[in-house]
Amino acid sequence: MKVIALSYTNLTRKLPTTICDHFPNLEGLYLMSNYLYVVIPPNLEKCRKLQILALGKNEYVGTLPRELANLTALTTSSTQILHLEGEIPVELGNLQKLQQMGLSLNEFTGSPCKHFHHVIAADPRSFTKKAFRYCIYRFRS
Numbered sequence: 321m322k323v324i325a326l327s328y329t330n331l332t333r334k335l336p337t338t339i340c341d342h343f344p345n346l347e348g349l350y351l352m353s354n355y356l357y358v359v360i361p362p363n364l365e366k367c368r369k370l371q372i373l374a375l376g377k378n379e380y381v382g383t384l385p386r387e388l389a390n391l392t393a394l395t396t397s398s399t400q401i402l403h404l405e406g407e408i409p410v411e412l413g414n415l416q417k418l419q420q421m422g423l424s425l426n427e428f429t430g431s432p433c434k435h436f437h438h439v440i441a442a443d444p445r446s447f448t449k450k451a452f453r454y455c456i457y458r459f460r461s
Contacts, residue, residue: 340366365390
C-alpha cells in the first residue's frame with residue numbers, strides 16, 4: 321500500500337503506533353480533520369518512503385518528534401492546528417526534499433527559521449506570541 325487517505329472521516333481512535341511496521345513503503349498518510357487525540361508516534365520514521373504527511377486539524381498533543389527528521393523523502397508536512405508545543409526540532413532543517421511545512425496554530429516556542437536555512441519565504445504574521453498563525457514555510461527542493 322502506498323497511500324492511506326482517511327481525512328475528514330470522523331476517526332476518533334488513536335493512530336496505531338505500528339502503522340509503519342505494517343506499511344513501510346507508505347508514500348502518503350492523510351489523516352487531516354478527524355478527532356484523533358494522541359501523541360504523534362516517533363516510529364513514523366520507519367515509513368522511509370513517506371513523501372506527504374498530512375495530520376493537521378486533529379487533537380494531537382505533545383511535541384513534534386525529532387524522529388520525523390529521518391523521513392528523508394518527505395516533501396510536504398501538514399501539522400497545523402494540532403495543539404503541539406515545545407521547540408521545533410532542529411533536525412527537521414536537514415530535510416532536503418521538504419518543500420512545504422504547515423505549522424500554524426500550535427504552541428511552539430523558539431524561532432523556527434533559525435533551523436531552516438533553506439527557507440524561501442515565511443509569512444511574518446505567523447510569528448505572534450507562542451502560536452504561529454498563518455505559518456506555512458516553503459522550502460527549496
